[in-house]
Amino acid sequence: MIALSLFTKRVVWGLLIFCSFQTVAADNLLKMNTDRAKFNYQMFCQGCHTPDGTGGKSVPKIKNYIGYFLQNQVAREYLVRVPGSANSPLNDEQLAEVLNWMIIELGGESVPKSMQYYTANEVAKLRQKPLFEVVDYREMLVKRLAVK
C-alpha cells in the first residue's frame, strides 16, 4: 500500500511538472498575436518577399529557408540585423513577433526542432548593429549553413 501510494504521488508530481512545462510553452506561443504578426508581415515584408515568402530576382527566399538561419548564433543575428528588420518602424516586441511568425508560418522543414523564439530584448540589442553590406554577408553565411 505504501509503495503504491508513493507511486501515485510520483505520478501526480509528474503530472504537475508536465503541466507546468506545457504552461511555459503555451505562454511562449500566447505572446504571439498571429493576426498582428501577419498584418505586419504584409505591411512591411510582403511587398518584396511576396505573400508566401518565395521572393524573386534579388529578393531573398524565405519560404522553407528562413529556419536554416537558426543553426548558429551569427546567422540568427543576421535575421534581425538586415535593414528590413533593423530599420523597420516596428517596435522590438512587434519585430520579434513577426520574425517568429515568419519562421513558423513560412520556414517549413528548414526550422530546427529545438527552435528558440526571438524575444523583444534580444531583438532590441541586435538591431542596434544593422548590416550595410547585406548581399556579401548573406552569401558568406549561406555557405556555412547546412542546407538541404
Added chain:
Amino acid sequence: MNFIDKFFEKRARNVAQLSNRRGFIKGVAATLVGASTIPLLPVARASDTPVLPQEAGDPSSCDYWRYCAIDGFLCDCCGGSYNTCPPGTEMSPITWIGTCRNPIDGRNYVISYNDCCGKTQCGTCLCQRDEGDRPLYRSDKSNDVNWCLGATSSVYHCSTAIVVGIAFDEGSSK
C-alpha cells in the same frame, strides 16, 4: 465532525470498491497521452482564404476606395481590371502595400498595388492619391518606386489594387 468523517469514510470505501488504483493510473496515463496529442492536431493557421470585401464604386474612377494610396494609371482603364493586368503585360511580384478603408463596411483592408509591366505607359486614367506614401528613403512604403524592377521587364504600364487581407486593429483585438 463525526458526521463528516463518516461521510467521507463511506464515500472513500464506495470508491475503493468500485474502482482500483491501477485504473486511476491508467486513466492518468491516457489523459497525459491524449493531452499531449492535442498540439499535434491540424489547426487553421494563417488562412489563405481570400478576403472578399463588399464592393461599391467604379473601379475605373480614381475615387474608387481601393485606390486611396495609388500613384499610376488604372489598369481598369487599360484592358485589365483592379486586380488583373491587361493582356501582354506581366504583374510584378514585388509591390508596395498600404491600407484603405472600405466605405461599405467601414473596415480597413490591406491593398497590394502590383504594377503591370512590359508595355509602355497606358496613358489613361492617371490617378495619384498617395495616402500613406512615404519618401523614397522608405522605399518599401514609397509609391514612387518603379516596382516593375521585380518583373521580367522594368517598363511600367499600369497599376492594380488587390485586396490581400484585413488590416489589424489593435483596439478590437483585446
